Structures are given as C-alpha cells and as structure tokens.
Amino acid sequence: SQQGEEDPQALSIQEGENATMNCSYKTSINNLQWYRQNSGRGLVHLILIRSNEREKHSGRLRVTLDTSKKSSSLLITASRAADTASYFCATDEGGRGGSEKLVFGKGTKLTVNP
Amino acid sequence: KAGVTQTPRYLIKTRGQQVTLSCSPISGHRSVSWYQQTPGQGLQFLFEYFSETQRNKGNFPGRFSGRQFSNSRSEMNVSTLELGDSALYLCARGHGNRGEKLFFGSGTQLSVL
Numbered sequence: 001s002q003q004g005e006e007d008p009q010a011l012s013i014q015e016g017e018n019a020t021m022n023c024s025y026k027t028s029i030n031n032l033q034w035y036r037q038n039s040g041r042g043l044v045h046l047i048l049i050r051s052n053e054r055e056k057h058s059g060r061l062r063v064t065l066d067t068s069k070k071s072s073s074l075l076i077t078a079s080r081a082a083d084t085a086s087y088f089c090a091t092d093e094g095g096r097g098g099s100e101k102l103v104f105g106k107g108t109k110l111t112v113n114p
Numbered sequence: 115k116a117g118v119t120q121t122p123r124y125l126i127k128t129r130g131q132q133v134t135l136s137c138s139p140i141s142g143h144r145s146v147s148w149y150q151q152t153p154g155q156g157l158q159f160l161f162e163y164f165s166e167t168q169r170n171k172g173n174f175p176g177r178f179s180g181r182q183f184s185n186s187r188s189e190m191n192v193s194t195l196e197l198g199d200s201a202l203y204l205c206a207r208g209h210g211n212r213g214e215k216l217f218f219g220s221g222t223q224l225s226v227l
Contacts, residue, residue: 031214042116042204042218043157088157100147100208100216101170104157 006089006105014113019076021108023089024069030092032065032072033102037086046074046087079112086110117143118219120205126225132193135222137205139186145169146188147216148180151202160203163188192224200226 006023013019025032031050035043049056049065049072056063062075076083086109090102117140127133139146147170148160162170163182182188192199202221209215 033215035216035218040202040221040223042118042220043206043216044116045215045217048214090157099170100145100162100206101159101172102216103159104149106156 006087006108008108009106010109010111012111012113013079015079015081017079017112019079019083019110019112021074021087021110023072023074023105025072025089025091025103025105026070027091027093029067032063033090034061034063034072034074035088035090035104037088037107039085043088076110079110081112081114084110084112116207116217116219118205118207118217120203120219120222122222123220124223124225126227127195128227129195129197131195132191133195133224135190135203135205135224137188137190137219139188139205139207141186143207144186145208146182146186147206147208148188148190149204149206150174151204151221152198152200157204160190195226197226200224 033048034046037043047058047063049063060077065072086107088104088107090104093103119138121136145164147162149157151157159172161180166182177193180190202223204218204221206216206218
C-alpha cells in the first residue's frame with residue numbers, strides 16, 4: 001500500500017517560479033525522504049528530513065515536516081527547465097529504522113517551461 | 115554516480131516465460147533492495163538483501179524471487195510472466211547500513227507481451 005501521497009499529481013510552472021509539492025503519510029516514521037526521477041530513469045535522492053526536524057534546506061530545496069499532521073512539503077525555488085522531472089516522497093515503514101524498505105508516494109510530475 | 119549497475123536495460127518477454135534481472139552495487143556495499151514501478155501502482159518494494167540474506171520482502175506473489183551473491187551482486191527472477199509484470203524494475207544500494215539514503219540504478223524496463 002502507498003503510505004506517501006503527493007499532491008498535486010502534476011504541476012506546470014514557468015522558469016524562475018517556485019514549485020511546491022506536498023506529501024502525506026499514515027504511520028510513524030524515523031525520516032522522510034524526497035527523490036527525483038527523470039523520465040524512465042532511476043531515482044536520485046534529494047534530501048532527507050528526520051522526524052525530530054521541522055525544516056531543512058539544501059541549495060534551492062526546502063523541506064518541511066509536520067509530524068502532527070503527518071505531512072511534508074518540498075519547495076523548489078527559482079525553478080529551471082532542468083528541474084522538470086517527477087518527485088517522490090518516501091518514508092520508512094513503521095519507524096523501525098535500519099531497513100531499506102521505503103514506501104513511496106505516487107509522485108508529482110513537475111514541468112518547468114522555459 | 116549511483117554506483118549501481120543494472121542489466122539488461124530493456125527486456126521483452128512473452129506471457130508464461132521467466133526472466134532474470136541483474137544488479138551490481140559498487141564494491142563494498144552489502145545491501146541491495148529491489149523495487150517495481152508501474153504507472154498504476156507506482157513504486158513498490160520487492161525485496162531487501164544484506165550479506166546474502168533476505169532481510170525484508172514486499173507483498174508480491176511467490177513468482178517473484180531474488181537472491182544475493184557473496185560479491186553483493188543480486189538477481190531477481192520472475193517466473194510465469196503475466197502482462198501486469200510489465201514495469202520498470204529498480205535496484206538500489208543503501209548509504210552505509212542504515213538505509214537512510216538509497217542510490218538507484220537506471221533500472222530494467224521489462225515488457226511482457
């Protein structure tokens with residue numbers, strides 16, 4: 001079953017604009033991760049936020065986590081055409097930790113128009 | 115670089131056949147996990163191996179099996195292929211042993227006709 005659910009399913013913006021994607025999950029977690037996937041390729045890890053963190057930054061990425069609402073958001077600032085990809089949130093399952101079993105959401109397909 | 119090599123990149127099979135996919139993490143990484151990605155179900159966990167032992171298994175039928183060798187290379191086998199097995203199969207290695215960050219290979223795109 002899918003634990004993480006992203007919204008929107010698709011997002012189309014202009015270069016230079018900010019893109020915000022949201023993710024909700026169902027169970028307790030140790031951490032939440034965001035991954036990016038270019039069409040038909042493997043996933044690339046973007047950022048990880050632990051359950052005791054509320055916000056994290058990495059370059060143009062900003063992730064927030066609200067464990068009380070079981071939700072997270074990914075903000076990409078000053079978007080570029082090269083940011084066009086699908087973005088997935090992923091959580092460890094049940095908070096046991098130490099496992100590579102991640103539960104992925106269905107993703108947000110981001111299109112950045114030049 | 116992800117440090118995960120998957121072969122083959124594309125594969126076409128017919129219903130009823132079986133298929134074996136290969137995954138090689140870079141030297142020294144003992145953990146490997148497999149995921150299936152389809153448009154309908156998204157990314158779903160298949161198996162996880164650590165030092166040749168299956169550590170975790172997803173909710174897939176027994177037709178899906180895997181193993182890991184002493185050199186950390188892993189294989190995934192699907193027997194009696196069904197049309198619904200058409201998917202992108204992704205292999206990943208963990209970051210150290212904690213699985214907090216996965217490095218994915220480029221995947222094997224399997225088409226079942």
